[in-house]
Amino acid sequence: MQSGTIRFGFTDLVVPCGFNSNELGRQVAAEWIRTVFYDTITHDKSKGTGGLDASIMFETHRGENNGAAFNHTLSELPEFVSPRFSGADMLALSLVSSVPGCGGQKVPLRMGRIDAARAGQTGVPKPEHNLKSAMTAFTKAGFTQEEMIALVACGHTLGGVHSTENPRIAGGKPSPSNKPNVDSTSANFDNVVVKEYLGSSGVNPLVFGRNETTNSGKRIFGSDRNVTMAKMKDPKTFQRSCATVFERLIYTVPSAVKPSAPIELIDIKPYITKLKPSGKQSGVTLEGRIRVRTS
Structure with a gap:
């Protein structure tokens, strides 16, 4: 859908999955997914505020949002945002593009989000926070314990620290090349992050790090005695769970927002570039092009 001539071009930034914009240590797909999470997780379900509203554009100076991602x-x-296409919708599209682009299951996309005009509330869970604090943040945003575990696992199958x-968290001498990966297949959207955790042997610095204080992944994964992680050891269950919880994530929005119906791709897309009378009494001439979906 995103290949060929005169394409939208948005997914060029996440294909292949390990694409880094020629910057050492970067992985665009991982950054896009993390940005959506950080923008959304400060949602307050009881008040109907926050969520995926692009307020993170006003919040990157905060300590809880440290980093260049x-x-x-x-x-x-x-360049893709317009009066009809909000920044929050683009963030949703960035996740929807990244997941299948890296081998994951399709996440349904709805539109209609509204961009925030100012910074939102603080409250992003940090690696050094204890389990109670993390669970409080997820519960406030409307997520169950099982969804919290799935979000952290699915959100950490790509990239690194x-x-x-x-x-x-990373250890060693700080440098762009020193970026411990979250699992041994960090450019594939798969359940290796789950298998390595359950096997007590892996590279995830948020699980196997020397500093127990910042091993937030370990605490969250084991918070239900590994019940959820054991289910996600099955590859199909992992993919299905990730698609479900990511759909929940990108539709966690302020209560005033009413998302559209899911957008479905069409096989033939017409683009009319010129429309004019044909010279005949009731005739109309149109010019344009079509794109034909091949995959």
């Missing part, structure tokens, strides 16, 4: 993502979206931004 968010500014990278926000700098890549503006930048030592230049999180030296206590």
